[in-house]
Amino acid sequence: MDKQEKNRGASKTMPELLKVAPSPHIKGADTTSALMLDVLIALTPALVWGVFTFGIRALLVTGVSIAACVVWEILAELLMHRRVTVSDLSAAVTGLLLAFNLPVTIPLWMPVVGAFFAIVIVKQLFGGIGKNFVNPALAARVFLFSWASEMGTFPAAGEKISSLAVTLSETDAVAAATPLASLKAGSLPDENLFAMIVGNMSGTIGEVSALLLIAGGVYLLLRRVITWHIPVAYIGTVAALTLVFPRAPGPHLNFMLYEIFAGGLILGSVFMATDYATAPVTPGGKLLYGIGCGGITVLIRYFGSYPEGVSFSILIMNMLVWYLDRATMPRPFGGKLNGKQT
Amino acid sequence: MAYTFSGGIHVEEFKNTKKCRIEALPPPSSVSISLAQHIGAPAEACVSVGDTVGIGQKIGDLPEGMLGCPVHASVSGRVKSITKKVQSSGAAAECVEIENDFLDTVWQDVRPMEKKLADVTTDEIVSVVREAGIVGMGGAAFPTWAKIKSAIGKVDRIIVNGAECEPFITANHRLMLERPASLINGVKILLKALGVRTAYIAVEDNKPDVIEKLEELVAQSSMISVRVVKTKYPQGDERQLVYALTGREIPAGKLPADVGCVVFNAETCAAIYRAFADGMPCVSRIVTVDGDCVRHPKNLLVPIGTSVRELIEFCGGLTREPSRLINGGPMMGTAQWDTEMPVTKSTSAVLLFSDRFGRKNAASASCIRCGRCIANCPMRLMPMYIAQFSKIGDMKRAEEYGAMSCVECGSCSYNCPGGVEIVQYIRVAKAAIKTERARAAADAAKREDR
Numbered sequence: 001m002d003k004q005e006k007n008r009g010a011s012k013t014m015p016e017l018l019k020v021a022p023s024p025h026i027k028g029a030d031t032t033s034a035l036m037l038d039v040l041i042a043l044t045p046a047l048v049w050g051v052f053t054f055g056i057r058a059l060l061v062t063g064v065s066i067a068a069c070v071v072w073e074i075l076a077e078l079l080m081h082r083r084v085t086v087s088d089l090s091a092a093v094t095g096l097l098l099a100f101n102l103p104v105t106i107p108l109w110m111p112v113v114g115a116f117f118a119i120v121i122v123k124q125l126f127g128g129i130g131k132n133f134v135n136p137a138l139a140a141r142v143f144l145f146s147w148a149s150e151m152g153t154f155p156a157a158g159e160k161i162s163s164l165a166v167t168l169s170e171t172d173a174v175a176a177a178t179p180l181a182s183l184k185a186g187s188l189p190d191e192n193l194f195a196m197i198v199g200n201m202s203g204t205i206g207e208v209s210a211l212l213l214i215a216g217g218v219y220l221l222l223r224r225v226i227t228w229h230i231p232v233a234y235i236g237t238v239a240a241l242t243l244v245f246p247r248a249p250g251p252h253l254n255f256m257l258y259e260i261f262a263g264g265l266i267l268g269s270v271f272m273a274t275d276y277a278t279a280p281v282t283p284g285g286k287l288l289y290g291i292g293c294g295g296i297t298v299l300i301r302y303f304g305s306y307p308e309g310v311s312f313s314i315l316i317m318n319m320l321v322w323y324l325d326r327a328t329m330p331r332p333f334g335g336k337l338n339g340k341q342t
Numbered sequence: 343m344a345y346t347f348s349g350g351i352h353v354e355e356f357k358n359t360k361k362c363r364i365e366a367l368p369p370p371s372s373v374s375i376s377l378a379q380h381i382g383a384p385a386e387a388c389v390s391v392g393d394t395v396g397i398g399q400k401i402g403d404l405p406e407g408m409l410g411c412p413v414h415a416s417v418s419g420r421v422k423s424i425t426k427k428v429q430s431s432g433a434a435a436e437c438v439e440i441e442n443d444f445l446d447t448v449w450q451d452v453r454p455m456e457k458k459l460a461d462v463t464t465d466e467i468v469s470v471v472r473e474a475g476i477v478g479m480g481g482a483a484f485p486t487w488a489k490i491k492s493a494i495g496k497v498d499r500i501i502v503n504g505a506e507c508e509p510f511i512t513a514n515h516r517l518m519l520e521r522p523a524s525l526i527n528g529v530k531i532l533l534k535a536l537g538v539r540t541a542y543i544a545v546e547d548n549k550p551d552v553i554e555k556l557e558e559l560v561a562q563s564s565m566i567s568v569r570v571v572k573t574k575y576p577q578g579d580e581r582q583l584v585y586a587l588t589g590r591e592i593p594a595g596k597l598p599a600d601v602g603c604v605v606f607n608a609e610t611c612a613a614i615y616r617a618f619a620d621g622m623p624c625v626s627r628i629v630t631v632d633g634d635c636v637r638h639p640k641n642l643l644v645p646i647g648t649s650v651r652e653l654i655e656f657c658g659g660l661t662r663e664p665s666r667l668i669n670g671g672p673m674m675g676t677a678q679w680d681t682e683m684p685v686t687k688s689t690s691a692v693l694l695f696s697d698r699f700g701r702k703n704a705a706s707a708s709c710i711r712c713g714r715c716i717a718n719c720p721m722r723l724m725p726m727y728i729a730q731f732s733k734i735g736d737m738k739r740a741e742e743y744g745a746m747s748c749v750e751c752g753s754c755s756y757n758c759p760g761g762v763e764i765v766q767y768i769r770v771a772k773a774a775i776k777t778e779r780a781r782a783a784a785d786a787a788k789r790e791d792r
Contacts (some may be wrong), residue, residue: 018679019665022766024752025693026509026672026700028353030759032710090710130710131761227713281713281724293413332744333581333721335594 032129036089038225042216042270043096049212050205054104055160058205062107066095068115076124090129094118097137100206101311102144103154107167110150114140133319135278138311154178154202155192174186176202179262180307188258196261204334205241207264219269226274227281234269234297235260235292241298265297267309278318285330292317344547346572347582348722351753353575353673357631358507359639360787364516366643367656369417369586371442371587373647374427377402378435381484381688387438393421396449398622400473401438412475415440416625416645418447421512429671430676430683440647453621458532464494467535474617475687477625480514480578480607481670483688486614490535492597493604493629500532500541501587501598504608505571505578507546508671511691513628514608516641518545518552519611522559524619528611529566531618536604541566542587543608548573575673576751580605582720594747624687631657633694634663642750643684650682650692664694672700673752707761715754715764721747729767738770738777757760 011265051058051222053232055107073091077084087091096269098114126132145151155161161168179189179201191201204320207213220226239256246255260266273293315320379385385402389395395415399565402413422439429435455462455470472487480503481568486784502525506514518525528543543560545553560566570670571577581592583605590601598605613624625646632639637658644653650667654660668675683690713727723744731740745768754764 013663014660014681015665016662018667018681019697020676020677020679021666022755022763022769023677023750024673024756024765025666025667025668025675025677025695026353026756027702027761028351028757030757031702031761032708035710035712035759085708129708131708194443209570253684276711276713279711281711281716281726321765325724329724329743330716330722332594332723332747333585334591334596335744335747 002170016191024229024341027246032088032090035225036093036303037092038220038223039271040096040218040258042148042225043100043206045212045215046206046209046267047096047098049199049209050100050104051197051289052159053160053208054155055162056159057163058104060289061102061106061108061111061205062096062099065099065111065115066092068112069095069119071125072115072119077128080124082124082128085129088129091119093257094123094136097271098140099171100271101137101141101204101264103203104161105153105155105168108130109166110144112149114144117143130277132277133321134315135272136260138149138272138315141311142315143216149205157200157202157208157330159194171244178202179258179309180301183247183255183258183262184301185305188250188254189262193254193257193261196258201262204264207267209263210266213266217266220270225320226270227283227286229286230279230290230293231269233287234273234293235265235295237291238265238297241294245302247302259298259301263301263308264310268314269293272310274319278314278321280321280328281326282322282328282330288324288328289317292320343462344546344570344572346574346577348584349718349722349753350574350576350582351718351757352573353446353509353756355573356632356672357512357548358510358551359512359632359641360515361645362516362639362641364514364643366630367645367647368448368654369442369444370648370652371421371788372422372439372686373442373645374437374649375401375413375416375647376427376429376435376437376686377413378429378433379413379483379646379688380411381482382411382488384435385413385613387424387436389421389438391421391424392445395419395421395440396447398452398454398625399449399698400623401440402436406472407744407747409485409488411472411477412623413438414475414623414625415449416647417442418445419443420776421528430678430686435607452623453619455621459531459618461532464537467531468789469773471614473623474613475676476610476613476617477624477687478607478625479609479613479624479687479690481674481688481690483686486606486610489604489606495537495538496599496606497538497602499588499603500529500536500538500576501528501580501583501603501605502541502543502608502611503578503580503583503605504543504545504549504552505579505583505604506549507573507575507578508673508675508691509630510693511671513629513641513690515552517609518549519555519610519630522552522555524612524615526556526559526563526566527609527619531614532606532611533565537766539565542569543567544569544571544583544587546571546573546577553631575753576749578721579720579749579751582737589648591768594744610655621777627685627687627689629689630691631693633664633668634696634699635662635694637661644688646687647684649682649684650678653685653692654681654694655772662695662696666695666698668693669764673756674750702761707763709758709762710760712759714757714759718727718753718755718757720751721749723747725764725768726762728771729737729754729764730764732767732771732774737771737774740768741775745771745775
């Protein structure tokens, strides 16, 4: 009796071959691209604010950065005979975060070079998504610090840059001191705290609006894309250290608040330090990692020659992730720690 | 508040058949009964080709005391063949094929227990359960007599597993609703056998009708109570169930009896009662037939050994072309390659899925280190690390990270946004670790010999 005959009773026939696959045979709806889309959504309000404060050029820089990341990823994967994975949106997230870390006055070739470093060197050469051991956008930012003056020129808050030229002339951008630079000099910034929280200050495209970045972070928490551990541990550590040891004589609380809202701490702690590929996966590991990031940030800000320490601190902690995960391995159900079970 | 455990996942329930009454499948023209449908040694045929057998007649047995249990004819008729066939697990086993004579002759030795429960000894109960060929009907197929025997004097709680946490399956649900008395009487026999004074019937809170019914029936009992557990996967895993109800954590590599508990599936309890009340051994079971390809999903009472093709036909056939046929639940069941697969004592469901059903549209199977598998693992392991060690062949590290504690529930794979078959990598690691352990033990034995 052949198979067709056996299945005559059925209105649709059984196929000749059934698929044999390992269980589970059904899967949940979460996908990498859906998670990345959530991150893009969470970053959108801060992007809108960046364009509103710094002018239309902010959008241009962001667009170039995202496009460059996507194109570099396609080229790298084609060249390496890998499946093209840009539809997982992770390259777009890297591009957006890279732009968030750049000043609006940056020459447009720089995000392209930065995107190359982020996607090709840091991500694809190490095996693609999930395999990079440092945050691509931050590594690219640090790489771009090779051009210190381009990376260190910020327009004053509210001074809109509408020029779409590849490189800006001197007159287009008037350099202004960021609040962090003021803090470095030992004084409280001129901006009032409200302006700092809303984002009426000088800085990179995406870092200025603490309020909108926190809103994005809350969205990611509600969507369960991230957990609270890293941002809370990170910001909490910076808050505690700067409250106890303000860098200049003055009101402790004020110094603490300015340290939190000036610079890239909120962007870094909510969106960069929580990058899946380069953060610990255990709750305990996440807490230690956040504390480490906070400690190093304060050390660099206080004693380093750069005004900002967020990027460096996250990159340094990235390299400890394997050990943090190992040290904080949960005790298995019915077992003992570190596999020493009977 | 419902009892529960930490970790686990919420899966879409698909309990489409929860209102489908148990229907008896018309007896098939022939059945193919495996002699190895339980954990332990396979039974040996005690009938020959050409013999006429009655329903409930023993067709395979093995020496008493050996782990395993007898197998019985599920239809009356003539033994057509006794041959080795590939089983649903992929291993080959001896199968007895019986041609149905449709006379439904019940075997002469099938008789109710004559004594009252109060006068029955533990040994007698173990013997009846063994002779009836009863195994864990939730899927594990561990011989029930051996479980009872190993629990004697060691346990203070009997837990009846009616959680049924796998999606789609409602076989236990219907059993508890339609035959609650059999279930409760089965529990009473177990209480008597083990000399225990406490039994919990665990039911997930997605079955309020069952909870209400059982609570009404055990209201007068001082020993049996209903325990409502949270609807969460894998609530029916015995480690999680014991923990949820008693707070006792079964150590890795140990059994529930090591923490004073013993767990029986709901249908197993009903089968025990049937063996006492009618003397009928385990010759049929309830099977949920469902999946997006099945025209009329149903709960069927099926003679053991019926091919799943008959079940599918009885359910109105197919509405679309299936690509996967699952023996068991969608989370832990095994995919079959053929509709001739016979129903065994542990087949709780037959599911047919089309190609797209339940699949994920991932760009590529890559771990993005999101940590969901760690948050969801009911055994509190780090599945993504174990899977990665398994992938690169570092089984030592996989073992160190607790691979052997994995219960293979699949919560990690289910919720992996990267679409990585995490639990399959862990299975590979477990198999390699077991082989390595066996090799090391053999080496050690050799050294001792010298």
